[in-house]
Amino acid sequence: MAFKTKLQVVTKIQRDLDLEEEEFIQTDEMTELINDAITIIEAHMITLGQRDRYFYKRTTLSLVTGTSDYALPTDLYEDKVKEIVYSNGATIYRVHLLDHDTAEEEIERLNRFSTTEYYKYRIRSDSSSAKYLQIIPASRETVAGAIIIGYFRDLARVSADADLVEVPDIALLYLYQYIRVKVYEKESHANYQTAVAELDKVEELMISTLQGQVADSDNTRIELDKSAYGEHT
Numbered sequence: 063m064a065f066k067t068k069l070q071v072v073t074k075i076q077r078d079l080d081l082e083e084e085e086f087i088q089t090d091e092m093t094e095l096i097n098d099a100i101t102i103i104e105a106h107m108i109t110l111g112q113r114d115r116y117f118y119k120r121t122t123l124s125l126v127t128g129t130s131d132y133a134l135p136t137d138l139y140e141d142k143v144k145e146i147v148y149s150n151g152a153t154i155y156r157v158h159l160l161d162h163d164t165a166e167e168e169i170e171r172l173n174r175f176s177t178t179e180y181y182k183y184r185i186r187s188d189s190s191s192a193k194y195l196q197i198i199p200a201s202r203e204t205v206a207g208a209i210i211i212g213y214f215r216d217l218a219r220v221s222a223d224a225d226l227v228e229v230p231d232i233a234l235l236y237l238y239q240y241i242r243v244k245v246y247e248k249e250s251h252a253n254y255q256t257a258v259a260e261l262d263k264v265e266e267l268m269i270s271t272l273q274g275q276v277a278d279s280d281n282t283r284i285e286l287d288k289s290a291y292g293e294h295t
Contacts, residue, residue, distance in 0.1 A: 066234065069223035071096060075241050087245055095244050096227065097219045099237040103229050103268075104217045110272045116230075117214040118144070122207040123195075130173075130200035132209075134185065134193050139216040141185050141193070147210040148181055150203075157209070160184045160198065172199040232271045239264045 146157040187193045239261045246254040
């Protein structure tokens with residue numbers, strides 16, 4: 063699957079809708095429409111169980127003695143951490159999410175008295191722009207790459223011409239039709255209703271195609287361990 067750049071997408075849309083010489087749809091507006099379509103596509107993909115196929119990512123962070131708060135990945139989707147693992151030499155274990163009902167008590171106990179217990183974690187949101195992965199107790203050591211984080215990333219939004227529109231091919235067809243509808247709506251175009259009907263068909267095709275990419279066992283699988291997800295709103 064070869065992703066298109068934002069410029070390639072915009073060029074196709076302008077050509078298909080005869081907008082090359084017009085300024086009716088400004089560049090910023092076109093970018094916003096592309097990103098709106100990506101948001102809808104992303105929601106469909108998640109609903110259809112495509113997280114592991116398209117969204118799963120792995121990164122590491124280094125522990126620093128005495129440090130508890132670490133920066134979260136910038137592309138983390140809605141604070142959805144799937145798994146955190148501590149790995150240092152022969153010592154490997156899952157870092158579990160703190161029990162929210164007793165979190166503060168446990169944090170105080172572990173920070174004050176723990177010298178050998180396994181680390182735990184929680185995601186803390188001090189503000190909309192200040193979110194942290196909190197390791198408890200505060201790190202007892204300085205170790206490069208000791209924490210492995212498996213998480214779900216978001217689909218990148220586009221800004222620059224070279225940015226990739228990283229959606230599956232079938233979803234790209236939906237994106238094109240979505241923007242066509244929005245342009246026709248703004249123009250009060252005679253073909254607006256026809257374009258809306260076509261968008262519904264393309265959306266249905268996209269959903270059925272993406273659904274078909276999920277194995278039957280995945281469609282019916284029950285996730286037994288919900289504690290692996292750090293979901294905070």
